[in-house]
Every structure is written in C-alpha cells, then in structure tokens.
Amino acid sequence: MRGKYKFKRTVIQIISTLLHNANLKGFAEGRIYTGNSKMACVPGLNCYSCPGAVGSCPIGAMQAVLGGRDYRFTYYILGTLFFFGIIFGRWICGFLCPFGFFQDLLYKIKVPKVNVPKKLDRLMRFIKYGMLLLPVFLLPIFLINQFGMASPYFCQWICPVGTLEGGIPLLANNENLRQMVGFLFHWKLALLLFIIFLSILIYRPFCKYFCPLGAFYSLLNRFSFYQMHVDSQRCTGCKACERACKMNVEVTKNINSLECIRCGACKEACEEGAIQSGFYFTKKTFNDADSDHEKHHNIA
Known part of the structure; x- marks a missing residue:
C-alpha cells in the first residue's frame, strides 16, 4: 500500500525524538538533565543542553573529550559511533535523528521548492566532511587556551541544534540567562533561521551539506548491516x-x-x-x- 512505509517511518521518527528527549519536565523547569544516562551517547544529533535530553550528543561528547586537558583520545565515544554506524549506517539519519525529523516537517510546508544544480549540489556535499574534520576533530586538539583546554567549536559556533533544543528553551525559562544574551547567541540564532529557511525550500539541507554526524555515518553506509x-x-x-x-x-x-x-x-x-x-x-x-x-x- 502506497504511503504505508512512509507512515511507519514517521511513527519511528516521533518515537525516537521522544526517547532522545524523554525528560519532558525539563522543558517546564528550564533545567538540563544531569542523570546517569547522560554518560551515554544517543545515535542522532540531539543537543546535550536540551532540557529534555537524556543522553549526550556524540558530536558534542567527542569535542568535549578531545578538547580536555588530559588529551585522551575518546575510544568510548568513537567506539559508540562505529557501533551505531556499522549496524545502521545512515538509516540513523533517516529514522532516528531528531533534527532530521525536524527538517522533514519543515519541507512539508507548501511552497515552491528549489532544485540545487547537480554540480553545485555535489560540491557542497563535501562541506560536511570538512565540518567533521576541522571543527569537530582538529580544532579541539590544536586550538587550545592557556589552560590547555579547547572549546567545542562546532557546538559553540555552528550547530543549529544547540540553539533550537538548548538555547531557546533555556532562555525562555531563565530571566538571568536572557540578560546575558550577546553576539554568540544572535549569531547561532541567525544560523538556525537560515537552516530553517533552507529546509522549507530544499530537502534536508543540513543533512546533505553540513552535518558532521551524517558525514561519519555515511562513511560506513556501504559496510553497515542495514x-x-x-x-x-x-x-x-x-x-x-x-x-x-x-x-x-x-x-x-x-x-x-x-x-x-x-x-x-x-x-x-x-x-x-x-x-x-x-x-x-x-x-x-x-x-x-x-x-x-x-x-x-x-x-x-
């Protein structure tokens, strides 16, 4: 039956999004959940700072460990990513990632869509591999401060998921945080609005062109069990x-x-x-x- 497979996929996406953010009371309280489950990484791109998040974002966790003063390579997090990738490949992007689901919903808005020229499309798809290599891996290792630590550059300066799931809900519930808003938040908000705008016109632009997690899983697509x-x-x-x-x-x-x-x-x-x-x-x-x-x- 036409549409049956699509319906099942939507149900799985809804369930996955709720499981990624099962701490629903966190949205009302405006607090980040810090329970033991936060020690584990979820498969999709879901911000650690989201009040509902019950697990860690693998990209954020990767940067946090690489940018620490101990200079320890994150075998646990990388192993988790390989585990998810070897089993599922980019099935995770299509079914389990909350931000992927968010883009799917935006694309349903009835407006004329944009077809990106093939040559430009193919060229832009390499950006996500640059995102994985540079701000996720290399910058946290080499661009450190006087204390021997580094910022999570991708999360701090680029990732729109943190603004959507973390920044906006937390600011909505905390007056003190709203008084501290500066350039960084406005920059990230502009990036989020840009991705939202693109997502209405182009199918999953963040997944296609910018997502480092999608880039990692894509490298395992041909070898995954799925x-x-x-x-x-x-x-x-x-x-x-x-x-x-x-x-x-x-x-x-x-x-x-x-x-x-x-x-x-x-x-x-x-x-x-x-x-x-x-x-x-x-x-x-x-x-x-x-x-x-x-x-x-x-x-x-």
Missing part, C-alpha cells in the same frame, strides 16, 4: 525510484551511496518490487534472497 539492493531482473529502468529520492541518489547505479539515508522513498515508488532493504547479520546476501524468490516463483 543494506539496500536493486534486483536487476525485476528493474525495468523506469527511474521512478530516482525521481522519488529527495537525497538525489542514483538508485539504479549505487543505491548504497554515501548520501542514502535509507528513507525508503525509492522502495515505495518501485511498482515492480525491485528494491529490497533490511538488516543482514549473517552471510546470507541479497543475491541469496533473489535466488530464493526465483525458486519460489518457478515452483509457483
């Missing part, structure tokens, strides 16, 4: 899948592209049922599944 496959024997080459893909993936050429967020739009658009997806933890491959289907078809 994979997608195009059955060449069923595919008619109609390209309906590629027209349905808002991430501009060339589905018939490379369905497990670095840019694929596993949203399933291509799968739902295929009337021939040529696209398969799922978690594969054993040696059984998609080709094995195709062979099983052929055997069943021939017997029938």
Whole structure:
C-alpha cells in the first residue's frame, strides 16, 4: 500500500525524538538533565543542553573529550559511533535523528521548492566532511587556551541544534540567562533561521551539506548491516525510484551511496518490487534472497 512505509517511518521518527528527549519536565523547569544516562551517547544529533535530553550528543561528547586537558583520545565515544554506524549506517539519519525529523516537517510546508544544480549540489556535499574534520576533530586538539583546554567549536559556533533544543528553551525559562544574551547567541540564532529557511525550500539541507554526524555515518553506509539492493531482473529502468529520492541518489547505479539515508522513498515508488532493504547479520546476501524468490516463483 502506497504511503504505508512512509507512515511507519514517521511513527519511528516521533518515537525516537521522544526517547532522545524523554525528560519532558525539563522543558517546564528550564533545567538540563544531569542523570546517569547522560554518560551515554544517543545515535542522532540531539543537543546535550536540551532540557529534555537524556543522553549526550556524540558530536558534542567527542569535542568535549578531545578538547580536555588530559588529551585522551575518546575510544568510548568513537567506539559508540562505529557501533551505531556499522549496524545502521545512515538509516540513523533517516529514522532516528531528531533534527532530521525536524527538517522533514519543515519541507512539508507548501511552497515552491528549489532544485540545487547537480554540480553545485555535489560540491557542497563535501562541506560536511570538512565540518567533521576541522571543527569537530582538529580544532579541539590544536586550538587550545592557556589552560590547555579547547572549546567545542562546532557546538559553540555552528550547530543549529544547540540553539533550537538548548538555547531557546533555556532562555525562555531563565530571566538571568536572557540578560546575558550577546553576539554568540544572535549569531547561532541567525544560523538556525537560515537552516530553517533552507529546509522549507530544499530537502534536508543540513543533512546533505553540513552535518558532521551524517558525514561519519555515511562513511560506513556501504559496510553497515542495514543494506539496500536493486534486483536487476525485476528493474525495468523506469527511474521512478530516482525521481522519488529527495537525497538525489542514483538508485539504479549505487543505491548504497554515501548520501542514502535509507528513507525508503525509492522502495515505495518501485511498482515492480525491485528494491529490497533490511538488516543482514549473517552471510546470507541479497543475491541469496533473489535466488530464493526465483525458486519460489518457478515452483509457483
């Protein structure tokens, strides 16, 4: 049934967003939750300073450890990211990330959409890898103060999630904080408004062009247990899948592209049922599944 897969995905996104921010009373109190669960990283991009957050943002946690005076490499956080990435790949971006869901909602606003030229689109997608390398990894290591510590540069100067989930809710509930607002908050607010504006016109611009977490997961897309496959024997080459893909993936050429967020739009658009997806933890491959289907078809 058309729309069934999309509905299931939306339900999962809502549940994931609520689980990431399960401390709902924090929004009313205007306080950051500091319980034991904050020692663990959540899979999606969700600000530590959000009053509802019950876990740490992996990007924020990575910078905090790299920028500490002990100069310890963050094996735990990096291991957590690899764990999520190896199992899910960018399925996390498509289903579990709260800020990805926020962008999905903004794109539903009925206004004329913008198609970014292919050459510009491909060029801009490299920005997110620069974000991962420079402000997340290198600056916290090398750009330190007189006390041997570094700021979380991406979170402090760039990330719009912190403004949306942390800055605005906390300021709304704390008069003292509102009196301390200065250039940094106004700069971050401008960036957030810019991303919101782009998200109404372009599908998931932050995911496509700027998100360092998406960049990290994309590097594991081809190796993750969750994979997608195009059955060449069923595919008619109609390209309906590629027209349905808002991430501009060339589905018939490379369905497990670095840019694929596993949203399933291509799968739902295929009337021939040529696209398969799922978690594969054993040696059984998609080709094995195709062979099983052929055997069943021939017997029938």
